[in-house]
Amino acid sequence: MIAKHVRQGWTSGPGRWAMGLLALVLGLSALIVAPLATPAQAAQDSPAAQAVHGRTFRVATDTTFAPFEFRDSSGDLVGIDMDLIRKIADIEGFSVQIQSLGFNAALQALNSQQADVVIAGMTITDQRKQVYDFTDPYFDSGVQMAIAKDNDQIHSYKDLRGSVVAVKTGSEGEAFAKQRAPQYGFSVKAVDQSSTMYEMVKSGNAQAVIDDYPVLAYGIAQGNGLKTVTKKEPGASYGAAVRKGENKEFVAAFNEGLAKMKADGSYKKLVDSYVGNSNSDKKTSASRPGFFELVRQAFPSLMLGLRNTLAITAISFVIALAIGIILGLWRISPNRILSWIARIYVAVFRGTPVLVWAFFFYLGVPQLIGHRISIWLAGALTLSLNSGAYLVEIVRGAIDSVDVGQMEGARSLGLTRRMALRRVILPQAVRIAMPSIINQLVIMLKDSSLLLAIGFGELLYQAQQIYAANFRVTETLFMVGVIYFVAISALTWMANMLDRRLHQ
Amino acid sequence: MNFEDPDMDTGRLTRRIRQNQSRRNQGESQMAVSIRDLHKRYGDTEVLKGIDMEVKPGEVISIIGPSGAGKSTLLRCINALETPTSGTINVYGIDISDPKTNIDKLREHVGMVFQHFNLFPNMSVADNIMLAPHMLHKTPKEDARQQALDLLETVGLQEKADARPTDLSGGQQQRVAIARALAMHPDIMLFDEATSALDPEMVGDVLEVIRSLAEGGMTMILVTHEMAFAREVSSRVIFTDAGIIEEEGTPEQIFGHPQSPRLQSFLSKVL
Ligand SMILES: Nc1ncnc2c1ncn2[C@@H]1O[C@H](COP(=O)(O)OP(=O)(O)OP(=O)(O)O)[C@@H](O)[C@H]1O
Ligand SMILES: [Mg+2]
Numbered sequence: 001m002i003a004k005h006v007r008q009g010w011t012s013g014p015g016r017w018a019m020g021l022l023a024l025v026l027g028l029s030a031l032i033v034a035p036l037a038t039p040a041q042a043a044q045d046s047p048a049a050q051a052v053h054g055r056t057f058r059v060a061t062d063t064t065f066a067p068f069e070f071r072d073s074s075g076d077l078v079g080i081d082m083d084l085i086r087k088i089a090d091i092e093g094f095s096v097q098i099q100s101l102g103f104n105a106a107l108q109a110l111n112s113q114q115a116d117v118v119i120a121g122m123t124i125t126d127q128r129k130q131v132y133d134f135t136d137p138y139f140d141s142g143v144q145m146a147i148a149k150d151n152d153q154i155h156s157y158k159d160l161r162g163s164v165v166a167v168k169t170g171s172e173g174e175a176f177a178k179q180r181a182p183q184y185g186f187s188v189k190a191v192d193q194s195s196t197m198y199e200m201v202k203s204g205n206a207q208a209v210i211d212d213y214p215v216l217a218y219g220i221a222q223g224n225g226l227k228t229v230t231k232k233e234p235g236a237s238y239g240a241a242v243r244k245g246e247n248k249e250f251v252a253a254f255n256e257g258l259a260k261m262k263a264d265g266s267y268k269k270l271v272d273s274y275v276g277n278s279n280s281d282k283k284t285s286a287s288r289p290g291f292f293e294l295v296r297q298a299f300p301s302l303m304l305g306l307r308n309t310l311a312i313t314a315i316s317f318v319i320a321l322a323i324g325i326i327l328g329l330w331r332i333s334p335n336r337i338l339s340w341i342a343r344i345y346v347a348v349f350r351g352t353p354v355l356v357w358a359f360f361f362y363l364g365v366p367q368l369i370g371h372r373i374s375i376w377l378a379g380a381l382t383l384s385l386n387s388g389a390y391l392v393e394i395v396r397g398a399i400d401s402v403d404v405g406q407m408e409g410a411r412s413l414g415l416t417r418r419m420a421l422r423r424v425i426l427p428q429a430v431r432i433a434m435p436s437i438i439n440q441l442v443i444m445l446k447d448s449s450l451l452l453a454i455g456f457g458e459l460l461y462q463a464q465q466i467y468a469a470n471f472r473v474t475e476t477l478f479m480v481g482v483i484y485f486v487a488i489s490a491l492t493w494m495a496n497m498l499d500r501r502l503h504q
Numbered sequence: 505m506n507f508e509d510p511d512m513d514t515g516r517l518t519r520r521i522r523q524n525q526s527r528r529n530q531g532e533s534q535m536a537v538s539i540r541d542l543h544k545r546y547g548d549t550e551v552l553k554g555i556d557m558e559v560k561p562g563e564v565i566s567i568i569g570p571s572g573a574g575k576s577t578l579l580r581c582i583n584a585l586e587t588p589t590s591g592t593i594n595v596y597g598i599d600i601s602d603p604k605t606n607i608d609k610l611r612e613h614v615g616m617v618f619q620h621f622n623l624f625p626n627m628s629v630a631d632n633i634m635l636a637p638h639m640l641h642k643t644p645k646e647d648a649r650q651q652a653l654d655l656l657e658t659v660g661l662q663e664k665a666d667a668r669p670t671d672l673s674g675g676q677q678q679r680v681a682i683a684r685a686l687a688m689h690p691d692i693m694l695f696d697e698a699t700s701a702l703d704p705e706m707v708g709d710v711l712e713v714i715r716s717l718a719e720g721g722m723t724m725i726l727v728t729h730e731m732a733f734a735r736e737v738s739s740r741v742i743f744t745d746a747g748i749i750e751e752e753g754t755p756e757q758i759f760g761h762p763q764s765p766r767l768q769s770f771l772s773k774v775l
Contacts, residue, residue, distance in 0.1 A: 408585055409622030409681075413636035413688060414612035423635060427626040 048256045051249035052094040059085060059096045060106035060115035063465060067218035067274035068121035068139075068238075069100065070469040073289070073297040080214070081119045083270050084138060085240070088257030094250075102455055116247050119240040121214075133246075134239035135254045139271070142235030143173040144213045146226040148201050154208060155229050160186040163207035166197040172235055173210040195467045198224045199474075217275035223288050224471035294475055298466050305462030306483055312376065312458065313445045316383035320444070321437070323384065324391025329421065331396045342392055349389035354450050358382045362454040379451045387444045394440065398433035399425055438495040442488050459483060534597060536561045536692050536723045537582060542591035544577055551577050553747035555591070559692075559725060564718045566734035566755075567727045569744035570770055575727040578744070579694050582725070583614040596691060612640060615685030619697040621677045623669035623684070629656070630665040633684045640688070648687075655683040659713050675706025682713055692723040699730060731774055735759050743767045 061081060064070045069079040077100055089096045096117075101109055103122075109115040110132075123141070124134045145165075147154045154160065157180060165181075167174040169190040177188045189206060191197055194215050200206040202225050209216070213232045220226055242250055261267035289297065331342035349357075362378035402425050410420035430437075452461035463480040467473045537559040544552040551574045559565050567575050580586040581593060584600050584607045593600050600610055624632050633652035637643040643651070656662045659679035661672075669677055678698055685693060695714065699707045711733050718724060718737045728734050734741055734755065741758040743751045743766075751758065751767050759775075762768045 403622075405618060405620055405622040406624065409618065409624070411608075412583055412585065412611055412614075412616040412618075412622075413684070414608050414610075414640050415636060416608050419639055423639070424624050424626070428624075431626070 046256060048249070048252040049092045052092055052253040054093065055249075056095045056097055057089075057116045057247070057250055058099065058114070059117045059119055060099045060101050060109045061118065062103045062106060062120040063100050064468050065103070065121050065215075066469045067214055067221075070465075071301075073293075075300065080139065080271060080274050081121060083273075084258075084261075084267075085117075085119050085254075087261065087266070087270065088254055091257045091260060092253040094253065110241065110243060113243075117240055117242055117250060121238050122241055123236040124239045125236075128241065131244060132241035133244050133248075133251060134241055135251050136258055137237030137239050138258055139214065139238040140234070140236075141172075141238060142213045142232045143171075143176050143210055144216050144228055144232040145208050145210050145230050146201070146216050146220065146228050147208045149225050149227045151207070157184045157230065160184050160208060162186065164189050164200075164205065166191060166200045166206035166209045168192070168194060168197060168211060171212065173212060176233060177210045193464065193468065194219065195464070195471055195473050198226060198471060201226060214275050219471050221275060222471050291475055294470070294472055295479060297470075298463075298476060298479060301462045301466060302459065302479060302483060305457060305459035306487060308456070309445065309448050309458040310487065312379050312383065312451065312456070313441070313448050315376075316380045316387065316448075317441055317444055319380065319384035320387035320391055320440075323388030324395045324437075325426075327388070327392045328395025328399065331392055332399055346389045346392050349386050350393075354382060354386050354447055355453055357386060358451055358454050375451075375454060375456050378454060379448070379456045382451065383444055383448060386447070387440055390440055390443075391437065394433050394436045395429065398429035398436075401432055402428045434499045438492060438499070441495065442492060445488060445491065446484070534561070535559060535594065536563070536596060537725070538594040539582075540592045542578070542581060542593065543589045544574070544581060544586060545589045550589075551747055552581070552588075555744075555747075555749060557742065557749065559723065561691075561723050562721050563723060563739045564737055565725045566738040566741045567725065567744060568729070568731065568734060568741060568758075568770075569750075573744045574747045575744055576696050579616075579696050579725060579727055582694060583611050583616055585616075612636075612688050613691045615688060615690035615693040617678070617681050617685055617693065617695045617698045619700050621669075621674075621681045621701075623677055623681055625668065625670050628666050629661070629669060629672070629680050632669060632680060633687045636684070637687050651687060652683070655686055656680070658716075659683050660709070673706060674702045675709045678702065678706075678710045679713055682710075682717075686717075692725070693717065695724065695726045695728070697727055697729065699728070729774070731759065731771075743770070745770070 061069045061077075065079075067079050068081040069077060072078045077098060082098065085096055085098075099106070099109065099115060103120050106115065106118045106120050110118045118132075121139075122128075124137060128134070145157070154163075161184060163186045165177050165186050166189050167177045169192055174188065174190055177186075181188050186208075189200070191200070194211055197206070197209040197211060198219060201209055209226070213235070216226075216228070220228065240251075240254060242248075258267070261270070327342040327345060330338035331346075333339050358378065361373060361381045362375060365378075366372045399421075406424055406428065407417075407420055410424045411417070415423070448458055449460040451458055452464065455461070459480055463476050467476040470476075535558050537557070539555055539557040542552050542555040542557075543550065555578060567578065569575055577586055581588050582595065582600075588601060595610060595614060598605060598610065600607065623629075624635070627635065630649055630652045633655060634643075634645070634648040637651065638645060638648045653662060653665055656665055659682060661676055661679055661683075664672060664676065664680070669680065672680065678701075682693075682698075698714065699710050702710065707730070711730065714724070714726070715733075715737055726734065726738070736755075738755050740752060741755050742749055743758060743764075745766050751762070751764050758767070759771065762771055
């Protein structure tokens with residue numbers, strides 16, 4: 001999600017010009033080189049091909065950015081980027097080792113020499129050209145408007161007066177829409193995901209969307225219920241990137257392969273198979289799968305998501321419980337300092353949203369300490385520190401509600417305060433607090449879905465990845481809802497059983 | 505509690521208490537409890553207004569008086585559940601408000617029985633009794649349990665060893681509470697209205713246990729509303745009213761020939 005915003009936010013006009021110029025230069029050099037190499041040698045023996053022959057390049061890409069990279073129903077990574085780089089590797093005689101990392105992670109991998117190439121629907125911009133070298137542009141993007149399939153009122157921007165147009169936050173489409181809104185008298189509503197925009201149009205909350213042309217075209221090809229009535233607005237172009245000054249052989253080979261594919265028509269065929277608006281040769285939408293087929297396809301990644309959700313919840317819960325008990329005891333301690341530490345902790349974490357901490361731990365702290373923080377650590381810190389604050393109050397409340405006579409009874413026997421707390425007060429407090437603790441566990445499991453904002457692969461995140469590729473939003477969300485419900489019901493049932501067992 | 509002193513040589517206190525007791529046996533007069541000019545105030549209200557009181561070893565003292573007189577407060581000061589505002593309290597010659605005194609250690613020698621029993625519902629009857637000896641005297645589990653069973657037998661509840669306190673009647677719970685206090689072999693027992701929360705038919709069993717303790721020579725201070733019982737078991741009766749000791753004497757003097765008008769009017773109401 002974030003990756004896309006960054007990508008689209010970087011699109012710029014001058015970049016297009018510079019890129020065009022580069023393309024021209026590279027194209028010319030290819031023209032110069034090619035006559036020298038031919039006719040004596042066969043294609044794979046061109047100098048460019050020779051330079052890369054037998055080599056393996058590590059290619060980093062995004063996780064899901066349909067139609068450029070996404071997983072098909074059998075879980076294979078496909079898309080325009082994937083098909084293209086594999087085909088070019090074939091033609092030029094090198095091999096690729098693809099790593100699906102997410103957009104920002106892919107760039108990081110490239111910077112830190114973990115990868116040689118990034119191909120991820122990446123817009124060629126001036127800023128980026130200062131850091132990377134790009135191949136020839138392999139795809140001309142741009143934005144386009146779409147409306148509901150059954151809408152016959154809107155034929156052009158003029159018909160949008162008084163309508164709501166959905167766009168993606170930070171995208172080229174948003175910039176375009178905002179610029180045209182005063183002229184045509186529509187209002188703009190920015191949301192986070194393409195699939196959300198399409199659902200808004202279908203549900204009547206918006207009358208049109210303006211989105212990246214390839215994403216939109218792919219969605220329509222997938223049967224997302226929209227249609228286009230206007231032409232695409234010219235915009236950015238995509239290229240593959242390497243570290244500046246390195247892997248020049250790759251760039252040359254890629255450009256040569258691309259030129260060949262364009263020349264023999266296989267490039268057009270490949271692109272049309274994803275975004276073509278005719279019914280010809282659609283690789284992924286030959287038939288719209290039924291619900292049970294959808295369940296079958298989504299099942300593996302949803303189960304992976306569920307596993308991650310349960311794992312992060314379990315880890316965080318154990319930490320939160322420890323925090324809750326220890327700081328709960330500090331809170332009631334006669335030691336003023338400990339008691340104030342606990343108070344301040346509770347106030348801070350109850351007074352701030354979970355999401356703020358998720359971003360803080362994942363994006364903020366690494367910049368402070370100069371060391372990256374794993375997403376599991378950031379996620380567990382976020383959930384456990386948040387829940388811990390509530391558990392401190394639960395534990396304190398439960399200890400308070402144990403009859404004072406219990407403490408006096410224990411102390412009158414000569415037990416120390418610490419012994420009395422451990423052997424007499426806490427066991428009773430935990431019993432009293434059990435329903436609230438179980439409740440907090442359920443809240444935590446549900447809150448774990450917020451971690452999708454930092455790209456943690458939990459259940460709802462996996463669902464978003466699925467419907468970002470297949471646009472079956474309603475059905476996918478339904479599945480996720482059922483899984484959450486079953487998981488939470490089972491968890492509650494087990495916790496209650498355990499509670500009863502322990503206290504018989 | 506501000507008086508905890510975990511570094512104190514705990515053996516020393518015990519030795520001193522035992523020494524003091526043996527001195528008594530040699531004829532020296534050593535008070536079990538000695539209270540001088542005890543004041544206790546809660547905010548603006550003064551609940552105890554200068555109490556002087558002495559309890560000799562082996563004595564059974566009953567404290568009577570109207571509600572709100574400060575009887576519980578006085579009793580709770582003796583084992584430091586309340587901190588006096590001023591005045592001194594000595595238990596077997598040890599000043600309990602001295603910061604160097606280890607209050608936890610002292611409490612091992614002062615058993616207390618509460619109106620509402622205060623048994624621990626999270627453990628069995630036997631575990632309630634074993635807890636303190638096991639944790640503080642490091643008595644092995646088996647020995648502690650055997651002792652618990654013996655104590656339960658003396659209060660007539662041996663068959664309830666593995667029951668939960670909440671499954672017992674009030675009278676049974678209070679007898680368990682007495683057994684629990686006795687398990688630490690206290691030198692003095694404090695009872696704060698031990699029978700007030702009980703159904704009338706339960707009162708007899710509990711009083712029976714207290715009576716046999718008195719007969720066994722246990723030093724005891726009883727806050728009670730059971731006048732007939734006080735008259736029967738006490739060596740001395742103390743009448744408190746409005747934070748002072750209004751009158752004290754033998755049961756005969758207090759119940760047979762009350763002097764002060766307040767005691768007379770109090771007795772006319774309760775008898
Ligand atoms: N923790 C406290 N804070 C404020 N006031 C208190 C506190 N404990 C007791 N008091 C007050 O002190 C006075 C004496 O209380 P205490 O419990 O000692 O009386 P009592 O003689 O035991 O009465 P009863 O026969 O009703 O038990 C009462 O007026 C009571 O309200
Ligand atoms: Mg009282």
